[in-house]
Amino acid sequence: MLRIRIFPRTAKSNLCLLETGQAEHASCGAFAKAAGHEDFVLLQPLSLSSDGALRLSPLNLSPLARRRWIDLHDAIEAQLGEFGELASIRPSGSKAADNLLRVAGILAVVEESSVVEVDHIQRASTLVGYYLTEIQRLTEQEPVCRVKEEADRLLRWLQVKDWKRFSIRDLNRNGPRFARKSSRHATKLLVELLDHQWLITDGHTFEVRHV
Numbered sequence: 001m002l003r004i005r006i007f008p009r010t011a012k013s014n015l016c017l018l019e020t021g022q023a024e025h026a027s028c029g030a031f032a033k034a035a036g037h038e039d040f041v042l043l044q045p046l047s048l049s050s051d052g053a054l055r056l057s058p059l060n061l062s063p064l065a066r067r068r069w070i071d072l073h074d075a076i077e078a079q080l081g082e083f084g085e086l087a088s089i090r091p092s093g094s095k096a097a098d099n100l101l102r103v104a105g106i107l108a109v110v111e112e113s114s115v116v117e118v119d120h121i122q123r124a125s126t127l128v129g130y131y132l133t134e135i136q137r138l139t140e141q142e143p144v145c146r147v148k149e150e151a152d153r154l155l156r157w158l159q160v161k162d163w164k165r166f167s168i169r170d171l172n173r174n175g176p177r178f179a180r181k182s183s184r185h186a187t188k189l190l191v192e193l194l195d196h197q198w199l200i201t202d203g204h205t206f207e208v209r210h211v
Helices: 029-034 063-079 087-093 096-110 116-142 146-160 167-176 183-195
Strands: 003-006 016-020 037-041 199-201 206-209
Touching: 016 146, 029 199, 063 087, 063 096, 063 116, 087 116, 146 206, 167 183, 183 199
Parallel strands: none
Antiparallel strands: 003 016, 016 037, 199 206
């Protein structure tokens, strides 16, 4: 975790102390580059106008960075749909592309760049990807009736894809990603649908009932 302390203004400058543990440097290359020790001090005098107002510096996207961000934005949006990989964490996933751009901007500022380059976008996407993976992991551990929820999603997926008859092997190989976490998980979803008579089985294949 990164802790940022803003100290009171002095006559010379503002002082921004970023503290991070030694072990954390290994997992955060951008800050490890900037700091070769446990704590470092970043001095950045404020840019003020003659009347004391803060003068903001523009931070622009390079054309390649813009193109890469749009591609990542579209990829994230595609996974937010009902059958997408991020459907279960839609509230967090819907903000991911915007947060990715913010992180890229922070990386650019830390590296004293006035332009967000494609490398900043790429590194920010790695951080945001890690964040989304952790949100998914923690969400799946919550005491929620996730099996019923995912069984309902699987049924809708089967109906939309017109899978009238299939085997568990078909599901594990070509089914939606949320149902392919493991063979055991897929079996739980199928049992849930069988219990509610949405599926019938002959012991080898499953068939969607048209009710």
